[in-house]
Amino acid sequence: MKEMKPPSHRREPHGKCEHLPVDQHQRQLMEWAQTRGIALSHIQPGKPQQNACVERYHRTVRHEWLDQYIIESIEEAQSS
Template sequence: MEWAEKQGVLLAYIQPGKPQQNAYIERYNRTVRGEWLSQYIFDTIEEAQNQATEWLWTYNNERPNMGIGGITPAMKLQTAA
């Protein structure tokens, strides 16, 4: 908060009980919990980090996203370039 103030950055917080004010990240968080986090029991932080990296790669490169026309985020990025 101190850094933001020194840089002139205004922090806008989401109101308690209003997750729709940040719908994109809430949707992503639900996907992470449902498709990855709740399906594994991790013994170490490193194991969790490795699984997260693998899941994120799959999410961006193999899993079609209906919100962007049924293609992967990586394909969407290629068409934008």
């Protein structure tokens, strides 16, 4: 199996679809977002419907990137 890379046609986020877990880099991300006019918001735990953009991204990763290869055996998965 070859290494998968995300699409190169990335764009900057545009608003309410930003999810931010609390971590040590939060201040830097908040400053970055503020300079670009992006409003960050938190979702309630256990409420994926409030985070539709990220959930859609996760679906894309699962179905379009990870499903590109059919792994026939455990040995094949472990060897890559």
